[in-house]
Amino acid sequence: MVVGRRSGRRPGKRDTRDEILxxxxxxxxxxxxxxxxxxxxxxxxxxxxxxxxxYFGTKEKLFLATMDAPVDPRRYAEKVIDGPRDQLAERLLHTVLALWDSPKGSAAIALVRSSIAHEWSAKLLREFLLKRALQPIVESVEPDPDLARWRTNLAATQLMGLLSMRYLLALEPLASAPHGQIVELIGPNLQRYLTGELGES
Amino acid sequence: MVVGRRSGRRPGKRDTRDEILxxxxxxxxxxxxxxxxxxxxxxxxxxxxxxxxxYFGTKEKLFLATMDAPVDPRRYAEKVIDGPRDQLAERLLHTVLALWDSPKGSAAIALVRSSIAHEWSAKLLREFLLKRALQPIVESVEPDPDLARWRTNLAATQLMGLLSMRYLLALEPLASAPHGQIVELIGPNLQRYLTGELGES
Known part of the structure; x- marks a missing residue:
């Protein structure tokens, strides 16, 4: 490999890539x-x-590689943002459910499972969820930065709870319910977190 | 040990207790x-x-022992049920936050962490959460059994999501927020799951 020949660099072997990761x-x-x-x-x-x-291109791609992420959530975020504000939660739920129920979804779920079990990967997951997945969506509807952080946190509780209960613990009837029914049941709660009144705080 | 002497039984050694567990x-x-x-x-x-x-008394106590549970949630359920219906979510949130932030809470959180990482303990946690913790609370306000199952599932998504984000992933500002603020922000959503309109479903 050409990169291995330049001075000051290790050879571009398989384990160099792993060391970078x-x-x-x-x-x-x-x-x-x-x-x-x-x-x-x-x-x-x-x-x-x-x-x-x-090896990795940009910092963003390096980050996705460290997470062994099956998809880049930012691509999905654009689709979710695009549409009426009062149906934002609905679009977000349809998008995550379609993703989690796809073949790529099982990799995402395995990632969440291991992230919760291990301290350091929990920190990575937190960055991943916040910076890449939810924050761009929340910032598209909430200009106040403090409120945007809260809305991101609250939406994360609902989405992570849905993921844990449907896929990790497989609670019934939730685990077998069609997407439309879940959107109907959970959508209004998620919409409040994204755009609704949050009280005095 | 006397129990070890009777016919048809193994001696009551330490490892017998473990085998039963x-x-x-x-x-x-x-x-x-x-x-x-x-x-x-x-x-x-x-x-x-x-x-x-x-060794274990009742089936319920045996179950708590298999979970290595630091507390019996049923004792807490009674306190939560006792009070005005429209403040049920508020009482439930105050109770779980007080528990999770107590010394016993870290054991509960470790239990959740390992349950999510391992298939078989995920199944135990599911039983534990549903039968012992949430179901009695939901059944105190919802007579319809199908709806009660849904309300239990939905409340579980919100509570597990709160627990994961505040304690396992330590999202800020959620992780450092006082209980009162969390109750104000999450209470209305949880109350809808427990007693509110859930749409056509």
Whole structure:
């Protein structure tokens, strides 16, 4: 491999890629997504920044690779944002249910399962859920940054609870219910978190 | 030990107790709480039913022991049920937050963490949450059995989501918020699940 020949770099072997991923996981878990730089990841892995770019492209793609994420939620976020404000929760629920019930969904669910079991991957999941998945959607309807953080947190409780109960614990009747019924039952609650009155807070 | 002397029983050693617990975990996970009998657990552990009663008392206590549960949620359920119907969610949230933030809470949270990571303990947790914790509360306000099952499922999504996000993933601002603020923000949503209109379903 050409990249292996340049000075100051390790050879581009399979385990170099893994070392970069390990360093990236540590960095994202420790410093969060925003404060982590490709340069810091490269330094901690003992490689050149250009090698990290070579393997993973952008910081966003590196992050998705550390999560072993089956999909990039930001692509879904655009579809959810696009439409009437008062049906935002409905679109979000239809989108996540379609994803979770697809073949890619089982990988996503395995990811959540292991993230909850392990401290460091819980931190990664938190970054992933907030920065990539929910925050862009909430910011499309909530200009106040403090309120946007709360709405993101609250929506996360409802979505993670739905995911845990339908897929991880398989509660019935929820686990076998069609998407339309779940949207009808949970949609109004999620919509309040996204756009509704939240009281004095 | 006297129990060890009777015919047809194994000696009441420490590992007999563990064997009973193992058999009980398997039985509860496989058949659910209701369909599991002390007799079946005893048979599968190769001991006399009386020995199971001797060690664990009732089926309910045996179940709590298999979960290694730090508290019996049924005792809390009575406190939650007692009060005005339209403040049921408020009382439930105050009760679970006080419990989860207490020293006993960390044991409960560890239990949830490991239950989500492992298939068989997920099944136990499901039984535990439904039969012991939420179902009695929901049945105190909802006479229709199908609707009661749905309300229990929906309330479970909200409570498990709150627990996961506040304690397991430690989302901010949720993780540091005082109980009163969380009750104000989440209470109306939980109240809809417990007693509100749920649409056509």
């Amino acid at each position: 390990d360093a990236a996981r540590q960095a994202f878990a420790q410093s969060g997504y925003d404060a982590t730089t490709i340069r810091a990841v490269a330094e901690s892995a003992g490689v050149d920044s250009a090698l990290v770019h070579h | 193992d058999a009980a975990r398997q039985a509860f996970a496989q058949s659910g709480y209701d369909a599991t009998t002390i007799r079946a657990v005893a048979e599968s552990a190769g001991v006399d039913s009386a020995l199971v009663h001797h």
